[in-house]
Amino acid sequence: MLKPIYAYDIMEDGSACHLDDIGAPPPSGLAYRWIHLDLNSEDVRGWIEHKAGDVVALALTRQDTRPGLTPLDEGAIVILRGVNLNPGSDPEDMVSIRLWVQDQLLISTRMRKLMAVTTIREQIDAGHPPRSPGDFIAALSTGLTERMDPVIAELTDQIDELEEKSVDTAVGLRTALADIRRATIALRRYLAPQRDALARLSTDTSGLLARPVQIRLRETADQVTRLVEELDSVRERCGILNDQLVDRRAEEMNSNMLILSIVAAVFLPLGFLTGLLGINVGGMPGADYQWAFYIVCAICITIAAGLVWWFNRSRWL
Secondary structure, eight states: OOSSEEEEEEEEOOEEEEOOOOTOOOOTTTTEEEEEEEETTTHHHHHHHHHOOOHHHHHHHHHSSOOEEESSSSSSEEEEEEESSSSSOOOOOOOEEEEEEOOOOEEEESSSSOOHHHHHHHHHTTTTSSSSSHHHHHHHHHHHHHHHHHHHHHHHHHHHHHHHTTTTTOOOOHHHHHHHHHHHHHHHHHHHHHHHHHHHTOOOOOOOOOOOHHHHHHHHHHHHHHHHHHHHHEEEHHHHHHHHHHHHHHHHHHHHHHHHHHHHHHHHHHHHHHHHHHHHHHTTTTTTTHHHHHHHHHHHHHHHHHHHHHHTTTTTO
């Protein structure tokens, strides 16, 4: 028999009890049944196919998912994502939670642990379960969003720090900037469709969600919209900072090339003069004159000083 991670019967009076047999018939006074499954377990897809059909089984068990809402005649498929807060993991490696929602049945599947789901289970054990599948979705989306907020705030703090450091130096900033941009892209990839899914849930007309639940979902969708805007702001600031670093590097290269060009321009006539006087042929003027070497050195110094003065006057230095 398939063993779930959690299984509860939530009653209309607000009580909850553990469900040992997920195939047991629903008791009287049942509000809804929540069955939480691990996709790493065997025969999960077969059990979901038997319970909800092929389409639902495919949506709840596929490897790669994107947040979204798929209404069906019997219920709705809801896929959400949350930041990965498991030890040793990157928060931007977001964890998916897949839901099949009906009036009296809620099936959820996951591959990795999600803290928001654990919190709901703790609330149920404490005697405060979500009273309906709609309340469950609202509580889950709120928990997912609350855990995203500090992660995105940390990205904002990091880009603030990099902008302050860039005033003094550009050394070592490019790697940190690349990490922030990578995390921002990964988070926004799932947050934007999650915002759209929550917005659609808040305006659902199937009657699956009560009006108070839709209002809560609308507020959560607004919060996710704010987080997406924060990510867009971080991404744009990263682009601006990257352009500034590239421009500064180009200015440094141009400055270095200018210095090398000036040095080469100064020594070009000196090299020509010394090369001309260094040819080993007869008739070289001054070869027998004892002060010829000092005169040549004085001429070279005069030429170099004149070139430096001219470059400075031309504002090349």
